Amino acid sequence: MKSKLTQAFNQRFFSSKSKKDGFEFWVFVGPLVLGLFIFVYIPIIWGFFLSFFEARNTVTPTKFVGLTNYIDLFGDTRFINSLETVIIFAVIIVPITFALSLGLALLVESLGANSGVFRTIFFIPTACSYVVASLIWKTSLFNGLPSGFANNILWVINEINPIAWIHTTDPPYYWLVLGTVRLWLQSGFYMIIFLAGLQEIPRTIYEASMVDGAKPGWQTFRHITFPMMRNTSISVLLLLFIEAFQAFDEFRNILATGGSSGTQILARPPLVYLYNVAFQDQNYARGAAGAFVIAALIMVVTVVQGRLFGFGKTEH
Amino acid sequence: MKKLKTTFAATPKYLVLIFLSLLYLLPFYIIARNALMTQREVAQFDWLFWAKEPQWKNITTLLNDPIANMRVGLKNSTIVSIAQVIGRLIISSMAGYGLARIKYKWANRVFFFTLGALMVPSAAIFVQTFLVVSYLGWVNTLAGLVIPGMFDVFSVYIFRQFFLDFPKDLEDAAKVDGLSTFGTFFKIVIPNSKGVFISLGTLGLIRSWNSFLWPLVIGQTRDTWTVQVVLSTFLTAQTINLPALFMGAAIGILPIIVIFFFVQRYIVEGVKVSGLKG
Numbered sequence: 001m002k003s004k005l006t007q008a009f010n011q012r013f014f015s016s017k018s019k020k021d022g023f024e025f026w027v028f029v030g031p032l033v034l035g036l037f038i039f040v041y042i043p044i045i046w047g048f049f050l051s052f053f054e055a056r057n058t059v060t061p062t063k064f065v066g067l068t069n070y071i072d073l074f075g076d077t078r079f080i081n082s083l084e085t086v087i088i089f090a091v092i093i094v095p096i097t098f099a100l101s102l103g104l105a106l107l108v109e110s111l112g113a114n115s116g117v118f119r120t121i122f123f124i125p126t127a128c129s130y131v132v133a134s135l136i137w138k139t140s141l142f143n144g145l146p147s148g149f150a151n152n153i154l155w156v157i158n159e160i161n162p163i164a165w166i167h168t169t170d171p172p173y174y175w176l177v178l179g180t181v182r183l184w185l186q187s188g189f190y191m192i193i194f195l196a197g198l199q200e201i202p203r204t205i206y207e208a209s210m211v212d213g214a215k216p217g218w219q220t221f222r223h224i225t226f227p228m229m230r231n232t233s234i235s236v237l238l239l240l241f242i243e244a245f246q247a248f249d250e251f252r253n254i255l256a257t258g259g260s261s262g263t264q265i266l267a268r269p270p271l272v273y274l275y276n277v278a279f280q281d282q283n284y285a286r287g288a289a290g291a292f293v294i295a296a297l298i299m300v301v302t303v304v305q306g307r308l309f310g311f312g313k314t315e316h
Numbered sequence: 317m318k319k320l321k322t323t324f325a326a327t328p329k330y331l332v333l334i335f336l337s338l339l340y341l342l343p344f345y346i347i348a349r350n351a352l353m354t355q356r357e358v359a360q361f362d363w364l365f366w367a368k369e370p371q372w373k374n375i376t377t378l379l380n381d382p383i384a385n386m387r388v389g390l391k392n393s394t395i396v397s398i399a400q401v402i403g404r405l406i407i408s409s410m411a412g413y414g415l416a417r418i419k420y421k422w423a424n425r426v427f428f429f430t431l432g433a434l435m436v437p438s439a440a441i442f443v444q445t446f447l448v449v450s451y452l453g454w455v456n457t458l459a460g461l462v463i464p465g466m467f468d469v470f471s472v473y474i475f476r477q478f479f480l481d482f483p484k485d486l487e488d489a490a491k492v493d494g495l496s497t498f499g500t501f502f503k504i505v506i507p508n509s510k511g512v513f514i515s516l517g518t519l520g521l522i523r524s525w526n527s528f529l530w531p532l533v534i535g536q537t538r539d540t541w542t543v544q545v546v547l548s549t550f551l552t553a554q555t556i557n558l559p560a561l562f563m564g565a566a567i568g569i570l571p572i573i574v575i576f577f578f579v580q581r582y583i584v585e586g587v588k589v590s591g592l593k594g
Binding site for chain 2: 022024025027028029031032033035036038039040041042043044046047050059060104107110111118120121122123124125126127128129130131132133134135136137138139140141145146147149152184188189192193196242245246248249252253256270271274275278279284287288290291292294295298299
């Protein structure tokens with residue numbers, strides 16, 4: 001009995017293998033676990049707790065208020081508008097970026113050995129920041145003055161009068177400005193992902209289809225290329241969607257006016273709303289509540305989208 | 317004859333490609349053009365293709381302008397992105413190796429713990445992260461800008477996958493030679509994994525250098541502004557000196573563009589792996 005206990009005890013605490021491996025494991029993985037704990041899990045728990053309290057000008061809870069923050073949030077038209085804005089934005093930007101990136105990939109792929117230069121050109125914008133791109137779009141490309149690039153082109157073509165691209169609400173030209181920024185910045189990145197997907201498709205499938213009489217072009221694309229890139233397409237769609245829902249930089253830099261306050265804004269996506277509430281009104285509790293709603297929305301739609309397309313079925 | 321025919325068939329495709337290329341390069345041309353012009357030239361009605369006399373002095377005007385704060389921005393962005401990338405590479409590669417190679421009874425639980433963090437859309441919970449960073453007293457500090465961004469589960473998974481495919485013979489040989497797990501990792505595994513380090517490193521560098529929301533929230537005082545915050549503040553100011561603003565943009569993207577050209581092959585590899593995310 002005693003020897004059995006000692007044996008078990010020795011195995012538990014002095015077995016060279018389990019002790020050494022446990023120590024080594026934590027040295028390697030510990031920093032990550034600690035970091036995720038402090039910067040992901042504690043914030044979520046703290047934020048969740050805080051969202052049921054009042055917390056103005058302080059990040060610590062002051063008074064329990066129950067669901068008031070959530071009720072106020074959904075009673076705030078600015079928040080509801082921000083959800084509408086981001087849905088419109090995602091509906092515009094996701095399919096267009098998807099189609100353009102895929103189109104660029106097909107074009108570049110078809111060049112074979114000569115593709116290098118074009119691939120680089122379409123890919124360079126990836127190195128650029130949203131702030132710099134917003135700056136170019138706002139003060140030069142779509143500057144509302146006659147000296148703006150787009151207005152210059154319109155004048156040269158047909159003496160069309162200058163358009164105030166950013167401040168015209170009817171028609172809402174600012175969507176064109178916002179959409180093209182993101183398109184320019186993102187399409188090269190997703191083109192590379194599609195190119196990787198295209199290269200995964202075995203050549204033999206195309207050869208076999210040629211033998212069966214399929215014509216190269218649309219038919220081949222429709223029945224072979226596109227279905228073969230199912231997983232790539234789904235993951236691109238999910239990534240585009242997640243990024244669109246977290247849009248902040250271009251809205252803040254292109255649409256915010258009136259100094260740095262950024263209070264008057266034509267279209268305000270959820271993250272800009274949260275920024276305004278948490279960092280300008282200093283209402284951290286409502287900011288935290290709002291962030292949960294947005295994060296939950298993104299996660300739910302991601303899962304639903306994944307299920308809808310059957311993502312993961314082939315992965316595991 | 318056949319050759320001639322295919323060349324003609326390919327012409328529209330090349331026209332489309334050249335037209336698109338010009339569109340994609342247009343913003344870069346505009347940065348360079350405006351950065352070297354005088355204020356009068358930028359504002360003039362007729363589009364001037366290039367400055368009559370390139371205003372190189374715009375560089376010194378910008379760097380010496382105390383309101384623009386560009387020097388501070390450049391210094392902070394350099395420190396923040398390099399520190400963040402090095403920290404992230406060390407933490408992710410070690411965690412990836414631990415999860416791939418070290419047997420431990422809790423390994424599965426730890427893996428699910430990291431998976432949970434991966435599912436959370438990180439930008440959407442920036443208010444929550446701010447609460448903790450503010451409690452730590454890291455608002456308006458470089459630590460607050462750098463450290464929260466060092467824990468990236470996605471990089472960990474890429475490293476883990478990479479190390480799972482790493483030739484085990486090499487590691488076993490190192491162990492036979494008397495190297496510990498640490499010795500094996502630092503002396504054998506890392507030197508043979510340069511590609512994945514450069515890929516994730518450069519992609520991370522681009523991300524850190526270009527990030528805006530977090531630096532805007534954490535760097536509220538002028539001495540903690542990054543380049544992106546400097547440019548954004550410049551852009552929303554009441555009166556804008558456009559050539560100086562564009563010179564700022566040029567200086568702001570130049571380091572990244574240079575790196576981009578040197579290691580494009582590795583960045584492409586990194587992006588391909590990013591496609592697996594989701």
